Amino acid sequence: MNETTAGDGRVIDAPSDNWVYRFLPRWLWPFAQLARWDRPIGWQLLMWPCFWSAAMAANVAKAEQQFYLPIFIFHLFLFFIGSVAMRGAGCTWNDLVDHDIDAQVARTRSRPLPSGRVSRLQTKIFLALQLLVGLLVLFQFNTFAIGLAIASLLVVVIYPFAKRFTDWPQLFLGLAFSWGALMGWAGMFGNLSWAAVILYVGAVVWTIGYDTIYAHQDKEDDALVGVRSTARLFGERTKTWLWRLYGATFLAIAASFALAGIGPVAYVGLLAGGVMLVWQILVLDIDNPDQCLALFKSNNRVGALIFAGLLLSLLFLPG
Known part of the structure; x- marks a missing residue:
């Protein structure tokens, strides 16, 4: 979609054939856009570390004869x-914090708040409703997992401000977005292990890598309005940094599997995901916004491959 089509109530960089625009009444569109329901890649990338951790914990539980499907x-x-x-x-909170900045960036000025299609009060009410759903989900877990999840809120609150005081806002995103790598294990066992912590580290550096690619879409506008990012920091050295970040991702996840005693089948999925990460680096053109977006979205498949390996390992375990 281009800027000329954003006047129909959609946002510039969202897919025009999304279910939001086919099934929801028009008055709900701005709220769906605040939550980014028309761009599912965000919740998918948030979900995969949760799924990895839950599947890794399930492998351990099954090996110990404590697994319940x-x-x-x-x-x-x-x-x-x-x-x-x-x-x-998180996106709704981010839009509240970045209201003025979004109005100055071409890709974001068609969002509901800067375009005037919702008020700040409506946005705050919608934020509260989403948090209530999250709270209801959280209360289904054990006490340790509930406390662990609440601890993440500090990073979530800080993240939208990070681009104002550090060149590493992607680190803060990684700290928040990867919290599920701890939650899956905590939800199963009611504690943490080094395996879960190392998995979390791997997910954090993965997030820094893929969001750096994403941030290259906005680097020119970001420079004009003073927004900082690893894309601007790394610049022409982005590929070098991605080798480091994605390499650390692969090694950390492999180490977490080893610490948890996960079977060899899981490493097949990790290797396949690693191949996709290498492919991203090799083909990346940081001056091609459309390609940056496509490569960013391809990380959904990376997450799925790693989860698939853990799931296959679980199926092959006796018991």
Whole structure:
């Protein structure tokens, strides 16, 4: 979609054939856009670390004869609903904080708040409703997991401001977006392990990598309005940094599998995901916004491949 089509109530960079525009009444469109329901890649990338952690924990539980399939499936369902709700709440909060900045950036000025299609009060009410859904999901878990999730809110609140005081806002995004790598394990066992912590580290550096690619879409506008990012920081050295970040992602996730005693089948999925990360680096053109967006979205397949490996490992385990 281009800027000339944004006047029909849609946003410039959202797919025009999304279900939001085919099934929801028009008065709901601005709220769906605040939550980014028309761009599912966000909740998908938030969900995969949750799924990895839950599947890794399930492998360990099954090896210890403590695995219950209905609980595992229920946890995956909760993480799916929670990811949609909390990603939507995070985006809504981000839009409230960035209201003035979004009005100055070509890609974001058609969003509901800067375009005037919703008020700040309506946005705050919608934010509260999404947080309520997230809270209802959270209360289905054990006390340790609930406390752990609440601890993440500090990073979530800080993230929209990070681009104002650091060249590494993607680090803050990674810290918030990867929290599910801790939650899956905590939801299963009611504690944390080094395996889950190292998985979290891997997810954080993965997020920094893919969001750096994403941020290259806006680097010119960001420079004009003073927004900082790793895309601007790395510049022409982006590929070098991606080798480091994605390499650390692969090594950290492999180490977490080893610490948890995960079977060799899981590493097949990780290797396939690693190949996709290498492909992203090799083909990346940081001056091609459309390609940057496509490569960013391809990380959904990376997440799915890693989860598939863990799921296959679980199926091959006896018990």
